[in-house]
Amino acid sequence: MRSVIVVGGGISGLAAAWQLRGQADVTVLESHTKVGGKLRTGTIAGITVDEGAESLMALRPEAVELAAAVGLGDALCDPASSPTTIWTRGGLRPLPAGHVMGVPTDPAALVGSGLLSPAGIDRVAREETLPATPLTEDCSVSRYLAGRFGQEAVDRLIEPLLGGVYAGRAERLSLRAAMPRIAALAEQGGPLLPALRRMKAAGAPRSAAVAVQGVVGGTGRFPQAVAEACGARILTGTAARSLQRLPGDRWRVLATTADGPLTMEADAVVLALPAFAAAELLRPHSPAAEAELSGIPHASTAVITMAFSRSQAHVLPQGNGFLVPPVDGHTLKAASFLSNKWRWLHDAAPATFVVRASIGRIGEDELLDRPDRHLVRTAIAELHRAVGAMGEPLATRVTRWDRGLPQYGVGHRERVTRIREAAAELPGLALCGAAYEGVGVAACVATGRAAARQVLAGVPA
Ligand SMILES: Cc1cc2nc3c(=O)[nH]c(=O)nc-3n(C[C@H](O)[C@H](O)[C@H](O)COP(=O)(O)OP(=O)(O)OC[C@H]3O[C@@H](n4cnc5c(N)ncnc54)[C@H](O)[C@@H]3O)c2cc1C
Structure with missing residues (x-):
């Protein structure tokens, strides 16, 4: 053989x-x-959690x-059904359904979301009227999409998603490699909004909530x-x-x-x-x-898992978590409310509320030079700003992923x-x-x- x-x-x-x-x-x-x-899994307060x-x-x-x-x-298993939420402009704001990696398909659905200013929403809506020659060579996500939808949409809708998936930044990531579905539409030419609506009508993409599965x-x-x-x-x-x-x-x-x-x-x-x-x-x-x-290039990240007592927490957040746009100047990149998101985890530890925060995008290595206790304090402080003062966690766990995510x-x-x-x-x-x-x-x-x-x-x- x-x-x-x-x-x-x-x-x-x-x-x-x-x-x-x-x-x-x-x-x-x-x-x-x-x-x-x-x-890989690890344990916190006796509960098994994913560290990667x-x-x-x-x-x-x-x-x-x-x-x-x-x-x-x-x-x-499916995660709990919940929209992708962005922590921005002082609140947790759901992205309207139907977006493709943060690229909106319906500008009207952004009205009242608090995600974009009225001028930013107008700029998104204008995409349909802008001339669009077929994309012939690769460019950065922000170069193409800021040109189509405006910088505000890139900063507040697309950057948080790119941070969550790639720990990357829109001005450096390749449109073709990091957002291939958008790039394929751009290569055909024509405005993206109607093309995305046609794609949606044809059945794809499904909403982000059912786009992934977990393992009990x-x-x-x-x-x-x-x-x-x-x-x-x-x-x-x-x-x-x-x-x-x-x-x-x-x-x-x-x-x-x-x-x-x-x-x-x-x-x-x-x-x-x-x-x-x-x-x-x-x-x-x-x-x-x-x-x-x-x-x-590679981005390094740290995952900070925190276990709170449900009975002692002052606030228990709703939803599956949030993503954070770098433009707001926060250190957190994302947080998942694991006990809401995964039924199996809730059932395994019903008295505990587990949150997983992540820190570190490309170019933020100095943040990760800080000791674990500093990352934990930062994660708790920003979590409290985002969802309200939950109180102190019972246990915390820091997992570092040095050069963990390649940058396309x-x-x-x-x-x-x-x-x-x-x-x-x-x-x-x-x-x-x-x-x-x-x-x-x-x-x-x-x-x-x-x-x-x-x-x-x-x-x-
Ligand atoms: C924090 C984090 C969260 C993520 N979340 C998600 C997610 O939710 N969903 C998703 O789809 N993707 C996610 N990803 C991305 C995804 O997990 C990884 O891209 C994927 O698991 C990489 O798999 P791999 O086998 O290519 O590489 P690796 O997992 O890096 O495996 C390579 C292996 O090679 C070993 N190795 C290295 N050098 C040697 C050597 N010289 N000899 C022998 N062995 C060696 C390493 O120890 C390692 O085990 C996440 C990534 C990170 C860092």
């Missing part, structure tokens, strides 16, 4: 291992003590389908379930340090473990790593791939093409992960499975 080493036991690498099951002898090398990467990703996109099928295939079908007990259960179902040999605490090409297009991986060095050989290697880690391993083999991968800058898709072309010069090697075609779990699953198919096609059975 052909042999494949998957380097990286996050969801991308595990999806690759799943795709290879029964067709190759697979070993997954994971540097941490547990598989899962950005999908907490939901799977349900608008595209790859993640929820894999979850069902590995036995988590019955555990998939935490989305962090997902990678472990894939690891168990895929039948691969999983070596945790094993960090790949270098790759060597062998005759016959085989590969040798040199790794370190707590017990000393480990050397393994295989017919193919899948690198399911963050861009900077893949760059390091590829340096001796493809300077071009190494340079392109190293050029992908202008030209990212072309960069990925160049990386994939350079990697194609290395037979028996495939790349997958959040750095390429989408940061969400569903996109990562898709890249993992595609990488597995690529190595299977290249290595005869």
Whole structure:
């Protein structure tokens, strides 16, 4: 049987291992003590919570389908139905339904929302009347969308969503890579508002509340379930340090473990790593791939989970949480009211109210240099300003994700093409992960499975 080493036991690498099951002898090398990467659970006040990703996109099928295939079908659950809410202009203000990543489809629905000034709403409505030649080259989200809808709409409707998903900023993110559905409409030419309304009428997009699903007990259960179902040999605490090409297009991986060095050989290697880690391993083999991968910036974030006593809290917020536009000058990027959002979490700890706040967008690294206790105080203080004084939490937990989210800058898709072309010069090697075609779990699953198919096609059975 052909042999494949998957380097990286996050969801991308595990999806690759799943795709290879029964067709190759697979070993997954994971540097941490547990598989899962950005999908992991932890406990606070005795309650299991997600510390990284907490939901799977349900608008595209790859993640929820894999979850069902590995036995988590019955555990998939919808969040409570609630609009996306923005903390701005002194209140929590729901985004009107039907928006696509914050891009409004109905300017009239913004009236009375308090999200935009009357002039800002007029500017959104004028989009329909502006000439729109087809977009021919990539540009930043803000360059295109501020031109169409006005800067206020970008600042207060779109930036908070980009912060929530990418920890990114509109002036740096690529329209094509970060907002592909909007970019596809822009490439057709013509105003966006009528095109978005047609898209809505055709049934997509569904509202944000049903666009994602969670897993009872935490989305962090997902990678472990894939690891168990895929039948691969999983070596945790094993960090790949270098790759060597062998005759016959085989590969040798040199790794370190707590017990000393480990050397393994295989017919193919899948690198399911963050861009900077893949760059390091590829340096001796493809300077071009190494340079392109190293050029992908990353944002660091911190997740601050807080458990409040329901009986002692002065206020219990409604809804699923809120996103925050950077233009308002707050430190928080987002907050999720986990006990409202996920029924399973409420049922697991009915006397407790769990809030998860996040801090850190691209360019805000100095915020994250502060000690944990400072992040906790900031999160509590801003939460109180947003929802009212809840009182002190019973317990807090800070999880830091250093360089956790790759940033898809202008030209990212072309960069990925160049990386994939350079990697194609290395037979028996495939790349997958959040750095390429989408940061969400569903996109990562898709890249993992595609990488597995690529190595299977290249290595005869
Ligand atoms: C705080 C946060 C919240 C998020 N929330 C959501 C969400 O709600 N929904 C969503 O869809 N997406 C979310 N995302 C994005 C999504 O979780 C990630 O993009 C995705 O999980 C990345 O998976 P991956 O396997 O590509 O990479 P990773 O999860 O980074 O996995 C890579 C693995 O490789 C290992 N590794 C690194 N170097 C080596 C080496 N040399 N040898 C061996 N192993 C190595 C790492 O330890 C890691 O386990 C979130 C991300 C963050 C940071």
